[in-house]
Amino acid sequence: MTENPAEVVEEAAGPAPRRRRRWRRVAVVLTIMLLLFGVPWATLVVGGAAWPTAVVVAGTILFVAAFAGLPMLMLSGHGRRRDGTAALGDALLGAAWVLFVWSVLGQVLxxxxxxxxxxDPTRSRIVAAAVLAVTVVLLVWGYAEAMRVPRVKALDVTLPRLGHGLDGLRVAVITDTHYGPIDRSRWSAGVVERVNELDADVVCHVGDIADGTADIRDNQAAPLASVRATSTRVYVTGNHEYFSEAQGWLDYMARAGWDVLHNRHLTIERGGDQLVIAGVDDATAAGSGVRGHGQDLATALSGADPESPVLLLAHQPKQVTHAARAGVDLQLSGHTHGGQIWPFNFLVRLEQPVVHGLSRHGDRTQLYTSRGTGFWGPPFRVFAPSEITLLTLRSA
Incomplete structure (x- = not known):
């Protein structure tokens, strides 16, 4: 018997409906690709600019090559674990997105x-030059932002149920490191050095540790073993772990000395007061097919003192609906990257209740959503800076 009800429906439906769904997906992707490359092509190459024939031909060939090359690079790179090809495909995807966005905005100019x-042709040539210049500047700046060691974002969070003995507890948060096709071993070591400078009581990694298995990404993830915390270091899975052996990453972090919160909790005590630190699997875990995985907040809090405040690690902000029902005091999440490349944050908001920052949900529960420490895919961050977060917990 299958654990995925969708498989039952698909088998019962037969091959014809599956083919129709497959072709619908192809049509959607093709439409997106045509817009992604077609709008910039019309803005820069054709339209009213009246460029010389040689310029139009060369520009058209370049856009056609990019249109055909992007899916080939992505499938060959990520599908076959070829890091160089994957990195090139990711960079092309990011560049195409930025160029598309500013080509659309160029119509305002x-x-x-x-x-x-x-x-025309002066008007269209001015627009083309402006769009190209802004795109180049944003890609160069966005690459520098993505590759630098994040700045520390510090804020105080008041938890009314927090005992005075725990007032001032320092919680450092990293998330979405996404160790991947670009070797960022030195960056990883820099992140760990900056986290250790914070002298935090608790250090959290809130998932999406890497794109790839622990064996493949070990050289980038290895510095995490050197993270220091006076009380505990805790880790939960994100959705990307379920693309690349989630249990392998849980085992890896456990060997590195971290407490892996696979639907469980631990309790820390100071000055006679307690704080429950719980963690749940990512929201996608149950549908991943990995046996024994799936977010289960009831199991995570089983046996915890109901009078003690709860700090919950859950990768996706939308998991806060469960946290609010359970009376969790503070949930820490990542996943959104703050949108990573503007204006993608508006699309993220369609799926998640919050894109970044501190928010309140229900009478008791607060949620802090990090913009993430690393980046996924395209090595750019545009108007969505990465962060290492330092939360200082305050009693009422």
Whole structure:
């Protein structure tokens, strides 16, 4: 008997509906690709710019090559674990997105110039030059932002149920390190050095540790073993662990000396007061097919003192609905990357209740959503800076 009800439905439906669904997915992807490359092509190459024929031909060939090359690079790189090819595909995807966004916004400049009486081809050439210049600047800056060791974002969070003995407890948060095709071993060591400078009581890694298995990404993840905390270091899975042997990453972090909160909790005590630190699997865990995985907050809190405040690690902000029902005091999440490349944050908001920052849910529960420490895929961060977070917990 299958553990995935969708498989039962698909088998019963037969091959014809599956083929139709497959072709619908292909049509959606093709439409997105045509927009992603077609709008910039129209803005930069054709339209009213009246470039010389050689420029139009060369520009068209470049866009067609990018249109055909992106899916080939992504499938060959990520599908076959070829890091160099995957990194090139990711970079092309990020560049195409930024160019598309600013080509769309370039139409606003086109309208302004039209109202100002600037005629073609001058008007379209000004727009093309502006779009290209802004895109290049943002990609260079975005790459630098993605590759630097994150700045520390510090804030106080008041938990009314926190005992005075735990007032001032320092919680450092890293998440979404996404060790991947680009070797960031030195970056990883820099992150650990910066975290250790914080002298935190609790250090949390809130999932999406890497894209790839622990064996493949060991050289990048190895510095995590050197993270220091006066009380505990805790880790939960994100959705990307379920693409690459989630249990392997849990075992890896346990060997590195971290407390893995696989639907469980631990309790820390100071000055006679207690804080429950719990963790649950990612929201996608149950559907991943990995036996014994799936978010289970009831199991995670089983046996915990109901009078003690609860700090919960859950990778996705939308998991806060369960936390609020259970009366959790503070949930720590990542996953969103703050959108990573503007204006993707607006699309993230369609799926998640919060993109970044501190928010309140229900009468008791607060949620802090980190923008993430690393990046996924395209090595760019545009208007969504990465962060290492330092939360200082305060009693009422």
């Amino acid at each position: 086109e309208l302004v110039l039209l109202v100002a009486g600037v005629a």
